[in-house]
Amino acid sequence: MSSAKWRSWRAEINAPKTALSLLLLAGVTALGIHSLYLAAMRIYQVDECMEVYVARMLRGVGDKSAAGHVTLFQILLSFCLRAGATSTDCLCAARLGMVLLFWVNWLLLACATGARLLSLRWWMALAGAATLAPLWDFGFEVRHDNLLLTGVLGMWCLIRFARPGIATSLVLGAATVLLQFIAFKSFAYTLPLSVAAVALPRAGNPLARWKPALAWLTGAAAAFCTMRLSLEACGLWQLYSNSVTFLSSASTHGHHFGAGLALSRLLQQTPLLLALAASGTIALAVGFSRRDRTVLSWQSSLPEFLLFAGTLTILLLNPAPYPYNLLHLAPYAFLFGFKHLSYIVQTRDLPMNLVPILVSVLLFTHLVPFGVATRRHQNFPNTRQELLTSLAEETTDPLKDRVFDATGLVSTRPIVDNRTFLHSLNFNSVFQGPGPQIRDLLALHPPAVIICSYRTDWLVARDRDFILERYVPLADDFWVLGRILSSGGGTVEVVHPGRYRISTLEQSHLAGTHTNRFDSLSDPTPYASPRIRIDGAECGGRTLELTAGQHRLNCAPDCRPALVWVGPKLEQLPRIEQRDRQQLFINWY
Secondary structure, eight states, X not given: OOHHHHHHHHHHHXXXXXXXXXXXXXXXXXHHHHHHHHHXXXXXXXXXXXXXXXXXXXXXXXXXXXXXXXOHHHHHHHTTSOTTOOHHHHHHHHHHHHHHHHHHHHHHHHHHTTOOTTSHHHHHHHHHHHTOHHHHHHTTSSOHHHHHHHHHHHHHHHHHHSOOSHHHHHHHHHHHHHHHHHOGGGHHHHHXXXXXXXXXXXXXXXXXXXXXXXHHHHHHHXXXXXXXXXXXXXXXXXXXXXXXXXXXXXXXXXXXXXXXXXXXXXXXXXXXXXXXXXXXXXXXHHHHHTTOGGGGSTXXXXXXXXXXXXXXXXXHHOSSOOXXXXXXXXXXXHHHHHHHHHHHHHHSOOOGGGHHHHHHHHIIIIIHHHHHHHHGGGGSBSHHHHHHHHHHXXXXXXXXXXXXXXXXXXXXXXXXXXXXXXXXXXXXXXXXSSSOOHHHHHHHSOOSEEEOOTTGGGSOHXXXXXXXXXXXXXXXXXXXXEEEOOTTEEEEEESSOEXXXXXXXXXXXXXXXXXXXXXXXXOOOOOOOOOEEETTEEOTTEEEEEOSEEEEEEEOTTOOEEEEEOTTTOSSOOOOXXXXXXXXXXXXX
């Protein structure tokens, strides 16, 4: 065959591959743009708020001892935040950083399949990784699991494809220790990988087994010493040590439940992935039954199966397997399924008349479930959270006034106490421990604003009664210091000094006093000044600076006065749309 005919034949063969690669590139690019949109508008989860709050404390804003549980993830996250940014800006910046990590994990998953970079198989792997619905549920949330996934995938690529040697073992040892500083549970993923790399090296490794083991220990020791000295120099070692002690105790004494909640999502979101994983498992079982020795090699799909099976075992043994743990199970199931599918395609010539059937199967068992699962995120925006966060900042001073929201949503304001972060790990200690109770902490450092959600519904009856005595609702999910007095007035105690507006109940803008929807922070509606006196001075319809202590309000018998906190800037609280506090945070939707 002449060279011209050869080039023509090669062009005819490669043209469809090039077109398909470009199509996959366009699809992945569109998904990347869409992930940016979702990351900016999607509702924030309670875990994200706490991570950002701690990261902002570590940025040097406020007392670092208020940070609570500290990890390397939050230290790295703190570099994404500006000291003067608002709470919303901090959350957006953190989400942007996680989107970049989200894309990195796509690339690592594609590379972990072993496909040649930028080949058609690599583009197909990248498209498959970018359409894993569980990653879209949690992959760009501000969670340490995402960085842990990056580290484990990087370790897997080294073990699977890098040349065995001293340098590889050094990196694996260092990565194992560094990931332990990122997440307490990382040892469950990294130690088995390290043991496999050292004890079961790939073919062609000329080194004695004690040399990679020694190199691994050297890398681990160097990483630990570096982290130990760095945290000590930053004054964070004790906080990290306390975090490890707390998490190890909470993992055994905390709230326990089964993995059904997490696994049931896979049936709806990734049916094709489960089918491929099941098929691959059966194929390996058949190979074992036939005593096929190639099954036991690194070239088979057995390593990917063990990675997937080990992760599934970790999920089943986890005392609290929340759905975000699918961040690990789904990617490793993908690696196993893709390896098995690649083996089928390489060893069998598929007839062209099966292509329409295979494309239809791919469409309705993977792409359609992915589209349905991803589209639902648009129904859960973060507009209400950002509104309440901005309003909390408008009505509080960043140094003098505290906010209680049980989650750290308002990261620019000091919290009442570390123990007022309410989550499943401290549930028993806060509500069933010897004390102090939440009401005691609120009395010691009265917050000016309380943002309510399902987390504050965990409070016991006496805590809720305490809040009702001192706070008034602007909406079901937003409360401020104040009192609604009986007709004619009475005595009111101011527990936190600051600016309060004194008016009639009808003019207070509190919940139940209006029916219109107002979402802005300014309200130009004029009001006639009622005849209300405080401590003998005329004050109706005015904003006054009040000191802590008892104050007496007097007005006409047909007037019911209200004393409402307005903070350092506002003259009048805005009227905001009424919402159910249970909808402020929605987990596992």
